[in-house]
Amino acid sequence: MLRPDRIFPAFRAALAVLLAVTVAVPAAAQSLIRDPDIEYALDRLARPLITAAGLSPNRINVLVINDDRMNAFVIDDRAVFIHSGLILRLEDAAELQAVIGHELAHIANGHITRRMANRRSANTAAGIATALAAAAAIAGEPAAAGAAAVGATTSANRRYLSHTRAEEASADSSGLRYMAESGIDPQAMRRVLEKFRGQEVLSVGRQDPYVRAHPLTRDRLRAVEGLIAALDREFATEPEADYWFARAQGKLSAFLRAPSWTLRQVGRNDRSDVALMRRAVAYHRRPDPDAALREIDALAAKRPNDPFVHELRGQILLESRSFGAAITAYRRAAELAPGNALILGGLGRALLTREDAAGNRQALEVLENARSRDPRNPRMMRDLAVAYARAGNTGMASLATAERYALLGRIRDAAIHAKRAAGALPQGSPGWRRADDILKASRDAT
Numbered sequence: 001m002l003r004p005d006r007i008f009p010a011f012r013a014a015l016a017v018l019l020a021v022t023v024a025v026p027a028a029a030q031s032l033i034r035d036p037d038i039e040y041a042l043d044r045l046a047r048p049l050i051t052a053a054g055l056s057p058n059r060i061n062v063l064v065i066n067d068d069r070m071n072a073f074v075i076d077d078r079a080v081f082i083h084s085g086l087i088l089r090l091e092d093a094a095e096l097q098a099v100i101g102h103e104l105a106h107i108a109n110g111h112i113t114r115r116m117a118n119r120r121s122a123n124t125a126a127g128i129a130t131a132l133a134a135a136a137a138i139a140g141e142p143a144a145a146g147a148a149a150v151g152a153t154t155s156a157n158r159r160y161l162s163h164t165r166a167e168e169a170s171a172d173s174s175g176l177r178y179m180a181e182s183g184i185d186p187q188a189m190r191r192v193l194e195k196f197r198g199q200e201v202l203s204v205g206r207q208d209p210y211v212r213a214h215p216l217t218r219d220r221l222r223a224v225e226g227l228i229a230a231l232d233r234e235f236a237t238e239p240e241a242d243y244w245f246a247r248a249q250g251k252l253s254a255f256l257r258a259p260s261w262t263l264r265q266v267g268r269n270d271r272s273d274v275a276l277m278r279r280a281v282a283y284h285r286r287p288d289p290d291a292a293l294r295e296i297d298a299l300a301a302k303r304p305n306d307p308f309v310h311e312l313r314g315q316i317l318l319e320s321r322s323f324g325a326a327i328t329a330y331r332r333a334a335e336l337a338p339g340n341a342l343i344l345g346g347l348g349r350a351l352l353t354r355e356d357a358a359g360n361r362q363a364l365e366v367l368e369n370a371r372s373r374d375p376r377n378p379r380m381m382r383d384l385a386v387a388y389a390r391a392g393n394t395g396m397a398s399l400a401t402a403e404r405y406a407l408l409g410r411i412r413d414a415a416i417h418a419k420r421a422a423g424a425l426p427q428g429s430p431g432w433r434r435a436d437d438i439l440k441a442s443r444d445a446t
Contacts, residue, residue, distance in 0.1 A: 033064040033084060033252070034377060036342040037308035041248035042100075045093055045241055046080070048182035049101045053108040053174070060107075062100060064252070070195070072099050077107045088253055089195065093238065093245035094188035098179060102189070105174035111167045169223060176227050185235035186228045193221050243273075250274040254281035273299060277309075280316065289320040307336035311343050314350060323353040334366075341374035349383050360390045378407045395424030399431050402438050415442035 259282035280295035314329035330347035351363035381404035388397035402417035418438035
């Protein structure tokens, strides 16, 4: 669905911001888009660059922020954030890899290290909140930044995300090297910079956030052109990379743009994987479930062992209230990708529709598995609270609700439910300690 164990001590450093994680109903700006298919595609594109940078592919995630403006940034050594607007404006996989490679260079070259002393929580809800608050500040929205992170001033966030020209030159050089070592055409970096050329002469309010965070100069562009010329070799296109780029971009656009726009862009006779997926999403959003299922079933026939196709089929069925079939589709997706927390969350949600004791037990097991793998998903936390409530475990239901409110930045509501959880759970137990962390964070925030 278009949407890492103790995470809450990080709230002592920063508060969480609203994370609307389902793109089926597009969220407000500065929210994360969590979708297993898109995140897998971005991982495929980033993995060779992460390896070339000497970093761990299993440690770094590429995450999408739902914002139509063009931007990309890093706040620590665990994640690269890219705006949906930038992904939708790029033309091929190599251009997206150029953006990722440049941001990875900021990590590998140590540009972020000195900024991490007080912000070591990027794998936590608070760390994500810090990222989104800083992004809001860079985008010229001090009000949003202030709402997202208490005590973090706009100017501080600007300094936190903004790079010097020397850092940009260093990241360009390293990013180009990562691309060349990975067999990716470095000319893509020049094309990306050309997209932003001339922005610096605009007023601050009209510039893309990328330009304010990444100083662009003619000298920088000339330096990139010189570095590319010095490579003096040919680079072939990579069909597999372009496939995953098209799939991520196509699914993103199908959920974020109007269904009529998508259907105009995709010809009726186009039977490619991406075309079938885009039409399925567009028809689902109209809504026209029969047409959506016709398209997704055709895609499933072509890719029977693709977990993300079955996951999307499960979403369409679940939101069309075909609950039994949705459970079957999500089960198949989970069988094919048993470690994917987002798919597990979808399966747990579908199992809750059974509204019987056996279904609830299964849902609870699946959702706890999902939470242990990725507790940054408020929607999954809501479902987990429902499952615990149905099981009569009010302490854990209150804890899941508290964690969900903390992820949503509603720290006062989180504290109310954390107090209930702490009162109902055995003192010193893992759940009690998680509730206590939220209470401490709420006191530190006031």
